Amino acid sequence: MVMATSTTRRDRPEAANRLLAYFIHHLQSLIFSLGKIYTAPTTTIMTVAVIGITLSLPSGFYVFLKNIEAMSGDLSSSTQISLYLDLNINETVALKLSKKLAHQANVQETKFISRDSALLSFRQSSGFGKSIDTLSSNPLPHTIIVIPKRSSDRFVIKNLLNSLQSLAEVKLAKLDTEWLERLFTILEIAKRAVGIITLLFAFAVLLIIGNTIRLDIQNRYQEIIVTKLIGATNAFIRRPFLYGGLWYGLLGGIISWLIVELGYLAISGPLERLNLLYQSELDLVTFSLQDFIILLTSSALLGLFGSWIAVAKHLNQIEPK
Amino acid sequence: MIEFKNVTKRYEGGFEALRNVNMQLDDGEMAFLTGHSGAGKSTLLKIIALIEKPTRGQALLNRINLKTISKNKVPYIRRNIGIIFQDHQLLFDRTVFDNVALPLTIQGYRYQEIAKRTRAALDKVGLLGKEKAMPITLSGGEQQRIGIARAVVHKPMLLLADEPTGNLDPALSREIMQIFVDFHQVGVSVLVASHDLSLINDLQKPVLTLNGGQMTHNDLQPIVGYQS
Numbered sequence: 001m002v003m004a005t006s007t008t009r010r011d012r013p014e015a016a017n018r019l020l021a022y023f024i025h026h027l028q029s030l031i032f033s034l035g036k037i038y039t040a041p042t043t044t045i046m047t048v049a050v051i052g053i054t055l056s057l058p059s060g061f062y063v064f065l066k067n068i069e070a071m072s073g074d075l076s077s078s079t080q081i082s083l084y085l086d087l088n089i090n091e092t093v094a095l096k097l098s099k100k101l102a103h104q105a106n107v108q109e110t111k112f113i114s115r116d117s118a119l120l121s122f123r124q125s126s127g128f129g130k131s132i133d134t135l136s137s138n139p140l141p142h143t144i145i146v147i148p149k150r151s152s153d154r155f156v157i158k159n160l161l162n163s164l165q166s167l168a169e170v171k172l173a174k175l176d177t178e179w180l181e182r183l184f185t186i187l188e189i190a191k192r193a194v195g196i197i198t199l200l201f202a203f204a205v206l207l208i209i210g211n212t213i214r215l216d217i218q219n220r221y222q223e224i225i226v227t228k229l230i231g232a233t234n235a236f237i238r239r240p241f242l243y244g245g246l247w248y249g250l251l252g253g254i255i256s257w258l259i260v261e262l263g264y265l266a267i268s269g270p271l272e273r274l275n276l277l278y279q280s281e282l283d284l285v286t287f288s289l290q291d292f293i294i295l296l297t298s299s300a301l302l303g304l305f306g307s308w309i310a311v312a313k314h315l316n317q318i319e320p321k
Numbered sequence: 322m323i324e325f326k327n328v329t330k331r332y333e334g335g336f337e338a339l340r341n342v343n344m345q346l347d348d349g350e351m352a353f354l355t356g357h358s359g360a361g362k363s364t365l366l367k368i369i370a371l372i373e374k375p376t377r378g379q380a381l382l383n384r385i386n387l388k389t390i391s392k393n394k395v396p397y398i399r400r401n402i403g404i405i406f407q408d409h410q411l412l413f414d415r416t417v418f419d420n421v422a423l424p425l426t427i428q429g430y431r432y433q434e435i436a437k438r439t440r441a442a443l444d445k446v447g448l449l450g451k452e453k454a455m456p457i458t459l460s461g462g463e464q465q466r467i468g469i470a471r472a473v474v475h476k477p478m479l480l481l482a483d484e485p486t487g488n489l490d491p492a493l494s495r496e497i498m499q500i501f502v503d504f505h506q507v508g509v510s511v512l513v514a515s516h517d518l519s520l521i522n523d524l525q526k527p528v529l530t531l532n533g534g535q536m537t538h539n540d541l542q543p544i545v546g547y548q549s
Contacts, residue, residue, distance in 0.1 A: 020431070021429035021430060021431055022429060024431070024432075025426070025429065222410075222412070223412050223414075225410075226410045226412060226423075227423065227427065228396070228399075229370065229372075229399065229404055229410075230399065230400075230404075230423055230424045230427055230471070231396045231397065231398075231399035231400035231402075231424065231427055231428070232396060232427045233393075233396045233427075234393075234396075236427055319372075320370075320372045321372065
């Protein structure tokens with residue numbers, strides 16, 4: 001009944017085997033912690049759902065902002081400069097100037113609007129027809145619409161505007177970008193707001209996961225005591241909890257991705273129409289593969305970090321008595 | 322194996338659980354530790370198992386000072402000891418096999434080795450057929466034998482048992498004690514705390530008696546020069 005080798009210690013694992021066993025144990029902890037999650041589905045689903053919902057807010061904002069930004073980029077490329085010419089310039093000279101400007105660098109094309117046609121369209125569209133009739137002469141100047149090359153950035157457009165303004169025939173060169181500038185500023189503010197929201201919600205996820213792992217540690221108090229008495233190192237005891245946090249974070253990340261994708265589906269109809277109204281030919285976007293990987297990596301890391309905090313705080317306090 | 326020199330343990334609040342205790346358990350020796358409850362038996366075992374530290378005096382395990390050992394070395398010292406508890410301390414969320422295999426998993430053995438040794442340990446306590454059972458489905462005596470299998474599976478140099486037969490009937494108690502005697506016969510040092518005096522008398526092993534924290538009877542070889 002008793003083995004003769006009971007007291008010999010010659011067959012302890014060798015170093016190479018230990019290293020292999022170390023990796024195997026890491027793998028075991030990884031799968032074991034996933035198994036724990038599987039055996040307690042209610043708690044897990046609730047925790048993961050809370051994490052997912054929490055993460056879906058910043059990531060949803062991110063996708064929203066991404067679309068708005070793409071849209072506004074498209075709008076800025078349709079910038080045009082209106083040149084209101086001097087009233088005493090006749091149509092032939094104005095037309096010649098329009099053609100000349102069309103060949104300039106940085107200019108895509110020009111459109112000439114004669115003062116007569118301008119008055120006509122103004123009369124039709126403004127509803128001031130009767131009051132215009134009372135005027136003795138046409139108050140509108142000839143107008144040249146200059147459309148800059150698509151690739152031009154704001155600097156190039158500003159320079160172009162200045163050079164056009166300095167032309168003798170031009171009374172006023174007007175670049176209608178003020179509202180664009182405002183939009184860009186608002187976007188900048190929104191971007192920072194999303195940054196702050198992301199930070200806050202990442203912190204919330206840390207707290208959620210930290211608290212879940214803390215409860216997990218309390219539930220397995222007895223197990224921790226016993227394994228410590230048998231000679232488990234703190235690292236050994238820590239491992240399954242850390243991997244548990246990693247799983248919570250990763251699954252929460254996947255849930256948040258699903259929420260954003262579903263939310264996108266829900267609002268894509270009106271968004272598409274808005275897009276059409278702005279005459280933009282832009283494809284609406286959700287997460288790119290890169291965004292997806294970043295989302296899952298960061299949520300998994302948040303989970304790992306959150307459980308690390310809980311483990312560092314609570315595990316070392318548990319000692320056999 | 323174990324050396325206590327003038328060991329005193331005073332708990333917070335001033336209660337002295339051990340007072341100037343001297344003892345020496347040689348390699349491969351077996352002894353019983355007796356005394357009324359509260360006499361200091363558990364405290365003595367806890368000092369050896371590095372659960373408590375002595376307030377004064379010197380406690381050595383394999384010439385390692387248990388008072389000054391650093392915290393991160395504690396797990397590695399404990400791996401030389403097999404501890405058996407009165408209440409088994411089994412983990413009820415896993416099988417008998419996984420319970421017994423735990424010390425080997427902790428020490429990083431490979432699965433084949435773990436399986437071989439775990440079955441050998443279960444065979445020794447006569448529970449080989451129960452490896453897939455959950456501990457909760459077994460009787461008190463069987464649970465205690467699982468606890469013993471877990472304590473010996475990694476072939477420790479020293480077995481400590483705290484009232485291992487406390488909850489068992491006399492026949493089962495005798496069986497359990499016989500397992501300890503068997504381990505002693507193959508060279509393991511064994512220290513069993515028990516107040517089952519009739520059983521202890523039958524087994525004819527050295528006895529240490531504690532009374533109010535003092536060692537009043539010591540069959541083991543005394544440590545010369547350290548008598549209080």
